[in-house]
Amino acid sequence: MSKEGGHPGDNPHAEFPISEATQPEGDAHYDARSRTREVLGSFFSRLGRKVYLACELPVDYPGEPMFAPDVIAVVDVEPHSRMRWTVSAEGKGVDLALEVHVAGERRKDLERNVERYARLGIREYFVFDLGRLRLNGWRLVEGLRAYRPILPQRGTYHSDVLDLELQVGEEQLRFYKGGAALPNAQEVIARLERLVGQREASCAELQQQLVEEARLRAEESQRREDAERRLAEALAELERLRGGKH
Known part of the structure; x- marks a missing residue:
């Protein structure tokens, strides 16, 4: 008053x-x-x-x-x-x-x-x-x-x-x-904290996705290497067998 x-x-x-x-x-x-x-x-x-x-x-x-x-x-x-x-x-x-x-x-x-x-x-x-x-x-x-x-x-x-x-x-x-x-100050702070929390959660989720994608790429690369190695071994075996017929 x-x-x-x-x-x-x-x-x-x-x-x-x-x-x-x-x-x-x-x-x-x-x-x-x-x-x-x-x-x-x-x-x-x-x-x-x-x-x-x-x-x-x-x-x-x-x-x-x-x-x-x-x-x-x-x-x-x-x-x-x-x-x-x-x-x-x-x-x-x-x-x-x-x-x-x-x-x-x-x-x-x-x-x-x-x-x-x-x-x-x-x-x-x-x-x-x-x-x-x-x-x-x-x-x-x-x-x-x-x-x-x-x-x-x-x-x-x-x-x-x-x-x-x-x-x-x-x-x-x-x-x-x-x-x-x-909004009052407390509400603004709470809203910013929620936004920061959401951003941190999104960053963590994105990071997890990147890790998973990297793991999948590494597994795919390993599968290609294994396939190329098995193909090379098969070709070498085929060449050996052909050489043994002479």
């Missing part, structure tokens, strides 16, 4: 106290948001699409208290490392915010953030309730600073910002493109 600090100033620690920015919420919260960033980052990197992604990065809108959603996405910007997202310096605001709710007050994520993020013009906002394994999404009404709920289609929520489908599955938030799930 989002963390809030004071108004901007010269001292970043005064703006956004460390105690506010890093409230511990356990491994489940950390894993969910870091997995989201990793999966999306890997996907957009493969596409060559410029999307900046960050977890709990301080976000600074002019005249607003600084806050830090669990995950933010900003499209069409350079995805280099940043200490904060300052709207006045970057020239644009956040396109998508996602909060992972694990414990505590739900009203902050499901009510107050809905009003605030809409007012700031954040195009889409999603809340993944990890405890209840539920997903909610909102999108700005065109021309207004107000959200309209995103209605799921067969359990999936479409994100215009990401051009992906979101769905809760396997007790985690999953992302889909064209009906195929975007």
Whole structure:
């Protein structure tokens, strides 16, 4: 869930106290948001699409208290490392915010953030309730600073910002493109291990085939040598018998 600090100033620690920015919420919260960033980052990197992604990065809108959603996405910007997202310096605001709710007050994520993020013009906002394994999404009404709920289609929520489908599955938030799930790091590793195993098995099978072919060629060569030897012996015997008739 989002963390809030004071108004901007010269001292970043005064703006956004460390105690506010890093409230511990356990491994489940950390894993969910870091997995989201990793999966999306890997996907957009493969596409060559410029999307900046960050977890709990301080976000600074002019005249607003600084806050830090669990995950933010900003499209069409350079995805280099940043200490904060300052709207006045970057020239644009956040396109998508996602909060992972694990414990505590739900009203902050499901009510107050809905009003605030809409007012700031954040195009889409999603809340993944990890405890209840539920997903909610909102999108700005065109021309207004107000959200309209995103209605799921067969359990999936479409994100215009990401051009992906979101769905809760396997007790985690999953992302889909064209009906195929975007793999996380563990799944990519498992897939590569399977490919390596299949390649090693294929190499071993090919090696066995080469050994067998070499054995068959050696046996065929030996049979030809034996046949040629027996023929030579027969011819020599025939010649000897012919010589004995004189």
